Amino acid sequence: MSKLAAKIRFTAKLLRPASPKGASWAFLVLPANASAKLPTRSMTTVDGTLDGHPFQATLEPDGQGSHWLKLTRAMREAAGAVVGDTVTLEITPVAEEPEPRVPGDLRKALAATPEARTQWSGLTPVARRDWIHWITSGKKAETRERRIANACSMLASGKRRACCFDRSGVYSKSLGAPKPVE
Structure with a gap:
């Protein structure tokens, strides 16, 4: 089985972001060993399940060489999960990245x-x-x-990439997981 086709299974704790106050979403940080199985340290879109409920989302780099996942209220409610729960995820990188929404x-x-x-x-x-x-x-x-x-x-002028953009967030700290509520 290829690296892209392999399911990555792990558990993680749902966290509430400290900012913005009253956020209705939650997040989790992938364990390092699960993140290491992904094809890139930068943003990557995955198909997955959260406690058995399907979703597609783009994982963000956490600036530490791993990834984090933003979970909407709808995702949590579908899985019956609340902040503080430890949830089980199975993810697989998508074969083709989806088109981003252009502001x-x-x-x-x-x-x-x-x-x-x-x-x-x-x-x-x-x-x-x-x-x-x-x-x-x-x-x-x-x-x-x-x-x-x-x-x-x-x-x-012909440029194809944004200048000086660190896709992993490791060097520029431009990307990172939210700070959790303590």
């Missing part, structure tokens, strides 16, 4: 820049997801606006 402001900027739009349409879903993450990871509106303009310029 409206980026979609508008791409529409206004034909050369950038042409380059964008030739990118893989993973590369488009990286651009989107780089743009949306800015904390301030001005940063996001500047990154959209820069992205359009870089794409129009």
